Amino acid sequence: MPGKKINIFDTTLRDGEQVPGCKLNTKEKIELALALEDLGVDIIEAGFPISSPGDFNSVREITKVIKNASVCGLSRAVQKDIEVAADALKYAVRPRIHTGIGTSDIHIRGKFNSNREEILLRAIQCVKWAKSFVDDVEFYAEDAGRTENEYLARVIEAVIAAGATVVNIPDTTGYCLPHQYGEKIAYLVKNVPNIDKATISCHCHNDLGLATANSIAGIISGAGQIECTINGLGERAGNTSLEECVMIIKQHHSLGFYTNINTQKLNPVSHLVSETMRMPVQPNKAIVGSNAFAHSSGIHQDGFLKEALTYEIINPDEVGADGSKIVLTARSGRSALAHRFQKLGYQFNRNDIDVLYQQFVEVADKKKEVKDDDLHEMAKQYHAEEVGI
Numbered sequence: 001m002p003g004k005k006i007n008i009f010d011t012t013l014r015d016g017e018q019v020p021g022c023k024l025n026t027k028e029k030i031e032l033a034l035a036l037e038d039l040g041v042d043i044i045e046a047g048f049p050i051s052s053p054g055d056f057n058s059v060r061e062i063t064k065v066i067k068n069a070s071v072c073g074l075s076r077a078v079q080k081d082i083e084v085a086a087d088a089l090k091y092a093v094r095p096r097i098h099t100g101i102g103t104s105d106i107h108i109r110g111k112f113n114s115n116r117e118e119i120l121l122r123a124i125q126c127v128k129w130a131k132s133f134v135d136d137v138e139f140y141a142e143d144a145g146r147t148e149n150e151y152l153a154r155v156i157e158a159v160i161a162a163g164a165t166v167v168n169i170p171d172t173t174g175y176c177l178p179h180q181y182g183e184k185i186a187y188l189v190k191n192v193p194n195i196d197k198a199t200i201s202c203h204c205h206n207d208l209g210l211a212t213a214n215s216i217a218g219i220i221s222g223a224g225q226i227e228c229t230i231n232g233l234g235e236r237a238g239n240t241s242l243e244e245c246v247m248i249i250k251q252h253h254s255l256g257f258y259t260n261i262n263t264q265k266l267n268p269v270s271h272l273v274s275e276t277m278r279m280p281v282q283p284n285k286a287i288v289g290s291n292a293f294a295h296s297s298g299i300h301q302d303g304f305l306k307e308a309l310t311y312e313i314i315n316p317d318e319v320g321a322d323g324s325k326i327v328l329t330a331r332s333g334r335s336a337l338a339h340r341f342q343k344l345g346y347q348f349n350r351n352d353i354d355v356l357y358q359q360f361v362e363v364a365d366k367k368k369e370v371k372d373d374d375l376h377e378m379a380k381q382y383h384a385e386e387v388g389i
């Protein structure tokens with residue numbers, strides 16, 4: 001596989017599960033964790049063990065069944081949180097503790113009523129505590145998106161020196177523009193002397209619809225891990241969508257990256273997550289929405305039927321989707337109508353289609369979508385008129 005491997009850190013079971021209405025029980029979490037491992041994710045963030053006995057139990061049970069992926073538990077920069085996370089992870093083949101603290105002045109003053117020096121010490125301390133339990137410690141600098149770069153670089157250098165193996169640079173509020181987020185990662189690559197001792201991770205939220213773009217800007221600037229969720233689920237407007245990042249990396253191989261994701265499983269896993277978390281996927285969602293491979297306007301349908309590449313940059317099979325769809329609406333043209341009649345077994349010539357098309361647009365103007373039953377009815381009437389019934 002050419003290029004640089006980008007680790008996929010899935011947080012559907014932690015940041016995704018924080019969404020109101022998406023809460024999962026242990027059995028559901030285990031089922032999704034197994035599906036994520038089968039999909040090929042490198043790290044599964046299984047939960048926030050201190051948050052509730054139920055979540056502690058889910059994380060622990062997940063560690064018993066996951067054999068290939070790393071299993072990660074979240075904690076705050078609080079000793080008790082870290083101890084409980086370590087306990088929940090004690091059966092994991094590859095345990096990772098994810099610990100950290102807010103580093104922006106807004107968080108330092110507004111949330112902790114503290115100052116930069118105290119927060120720096122707490123950051124170092126939490127990594128040391130976590131390191132006493134596991135080798136693999138990820139540090140998050142919450143609200144890094146709004147943290148001044150110079151201070152962020154000091155914190156990151158210090159936590160790497162304390163033993164962090166992964167440094168997470170979250171755009172917690174989805175505030176950054178792609179070039180700003182990319183520049184932040186580039187700044188850390190350039191200004192943190194020990195940065196080669198850790199992997200930089202992108203964790204972006206979607207408040208301005210930029211989570212995926214920001215994560216891609218991050219890896220272009222040197223990050224080696226993307227934190228994401230299936231269907232982009234997550235706090236408020238969601239997290240970076242796993243399927244979008246993976247397919248951007250695959251489609252744009254000239255970027256020089258690859259992932260371990262089996263892309264044919266993207267749609268099946270998306271459906272499983274949507275059903276289990278009771279959270280429908282918007283129809284126009286990239287890669288996994290029901291309209292992601294649907295063509296409904298005449299211009300597009302005509303081009304697509306002549307050559308699929310004209311209007312599809314991804315083969316639906318490659319992402320495990322049901323296939324391309326030609327949807328008949330009042331905006332459809334004769335090619336699509338002729339194609340559908342042919343699929344239904346009718347042999348109409350050009351003249352027939354011209355006549356039938358007039359009836360079709362009248363029906364289509366009254367309905368949102370013209371279905372096969374409507375076409376059978378039109379064909380029946382057309383034949384009846386032809387033989388003069």
Ligand code: KIV
Nearest residue numbers: 015140142143170172
């Ligand atoms: O968005 C965020 O900053 C987080 C951290 C806890 C990693 O989810």
Ligand code: ZN
Nearest residue numbers: 015170172203
């Ligand atoms: Zn988050």
